[in-house]
Amino acid sequence: MNGIVMKFGGSSVANAACMRQVATLVASAAHRPPLVVLSAMGKTTNGLFAAAQAAENGNLESAISGMNALKAAHLTTARELFPEGIPSALEASLNDRFGELELILRGVALLRELSPRSMDAIASFGERLSTLIFASFINAPLVDARKVMRTDDTFGEGQPRFVLLPELAAEHIAPLLTLGRTVVTQGYIGATEDGLTTTLGRGGSDYSAALFGAALGVEEVQIWTDVQGVLTCDPRIVPEAQSIDQLTFAEAAELAAFGAKVLHPATIQPAVEVGIPVTVRDTQHPDGQFTTIAPDTRSDRAVTALATRGPVTVLTVNSTRMLNHSGFLAKLFEVFRRHGVSVDLIATAEVSVSLTVEADAPLEALISELSVFAKVVAVQDRAIIAVVGERIKQTPGVAARIFGAMGDINIELISMGANEINLSLVVPQPTVVEALRRLHRAVIEEAVCA
Ligand code: ASP
Ligand code: MG
Secondary structure, three states: OOEEEEEOHHHOOOOOHHHHHHHHHHOOOOOOOOEEOOOOOOOOOHHHHHHHHHOOOOOOOHHHHHHHHHHHHHHHHHHOOOOOOHHHHHHHHHHHHHHHHHHHHHHHHHHHHOHHHHHHHHHHHHHHHHHHHHHHHHOEEEHHHHHHOOOOOOOOOOOHHHHHHHHHHHHHHHHHHHHHOOOOOOOOOEEOOOOOOEEOOOOOHHHHHHHHHHHHOOOOEEEOOOOOOOEEOOOOOOOOOOOEEEEHHHHHHHHHHOOOOOOHHHHHHHHHHOOOOOEEEOOOOOOOOOOOOOOOOOOEEEOEEEEEEEEEEEEEEHHHHHHHOHHHHHHHHHHHOOOOOOOOOEOOOOOOEEEEEEEOOOOHHHHHHHOOEEEEEOOOOEEEEEEEEOOOOOOOOOOHHHHHHOOOOOOOOOEEEOOOOEEEEEHHHHHHHHHHHHHHHHHHHHOEEE
C-alpha cells in the first residue's frame, strides 16, 4: 500500500527539541503517509528497569523516586512542546499512566517478586508515554501497538505471530493511512492473545518497524537514528569512513557479525524478506547521506565495507594422520565443542587446519587435548579484518588490490566466507589500524568496480 514506516529511536525523541525535529520530518512525509513508530524517550527504558529492580529488592523509595524522575522529564517535555499549557486530555493521560505505573511498582515491592510478565508491563510505559506526548503534539491518531503486535507469551522476548499481523494491521492501522492520516504507534511492545502486555526484547523497536512495514506492505521502512547511515568502516579507526549508499541484507549480516555498529539485520529481516527497502537515516541531518538495505545490490562496487574483530587467537593443528583420514575434522571440532568454544575462521591445508578462537578461550585445555592426536601451535594477539562486498568474487583484480595494499603487513590467514561476500584476513593485532587505513584507501576511497 501507499505509505511508509518512520521509526525514531530513543535519542531522536529524547526531549522537546528532538520531538520538534521529528515532527518536522514526519510532516514533510505527510503525503506518503507515514506510520510513525517511536521508542521510549532517551534512556527511559533503562530507568524503568532500574525502578522495577529497586522495587523487587524491596527498595520502594528508590523505585518511586526513579519513577518521579521519569515523570518530571516527561512533563517537562510536554510543557516545552505546549508553551500555552499541556492539553488537559494529555495531562490526564500522563497522570493516569504514572498512577498505574506506581501501583505496579508498589505491588512488585510488596511481593518482592518481579516476573518477566510484570517487567514487560513496567517496560511498556516508556513507549506508551513517548507516543502519548508525540501524537498529541502533531495531533495524529495514536494506535496502541498492542492491538496489532500479537506475540506469544515469552515475556521479555515476545515472538511475533507473523501470520496474524497483516490482518490486525489491516484492521487498526491501514484504514487511517488510506485516509491519508499520519498514524503514531509504539515500537518494542506487543500483547498476547489474552491481552497481556509483552515486549520484543531490548532494542526491539527496529524489529517492530520492520514487522509493521511488512504487515502493511508499505513502500519503505525508514530507521531514523543518530548516525549517517551505515559507514564503510569504524570512523574512530578510519576518519575517511563514508556512509554506504547501498547495502545488501547479507552484507549487513556480515558487518553485524563483526560487531560493526549497524542495526542488527535480524531485526529488519521481516521487511527485507518481502522486498521492502529499509533505509537508515540521521534525524539531525535528514538531507545528508543515508544507507539503503535491500535484497539485491545495485551498486557495482566490489568492496562495500571493512570491519574488524580482535584480539583473537590462531590455532594451527598439524597432523600427518589427517591425510586420507575421514572423521579427522569431526574429532577436532569435538574438542572445541566439549569446551564450549566457538570456532570462527577456518582454513584447511593437506595436513593442517588453522582456525581462530576468541582471546579468552581456554587455550591450555584445548592444546592439551588436541596434542593427543596432533601438533598444535597457538598464536595470540591477532585480529580479523573482514572485507565485505557482494561483488568481491566477480570482480577481477580485487584480490590483487587487497593484498597489494597490505604491503609489508603480514597476512597470516586468509578465508573466503562460504557465502563468498566476506574475505577475512588475520593480521597481528598491533597492525590492524594501519591495515584498515591502507585497505580503505585502496578498495573504498579508490573504488574497485565490477
Ligand atoms: N525502548 C526500548 C529499549 O530501550 C526499545 C528500543 O528503544 O528499541 O530497549
Ligand atoms: Mg533504542
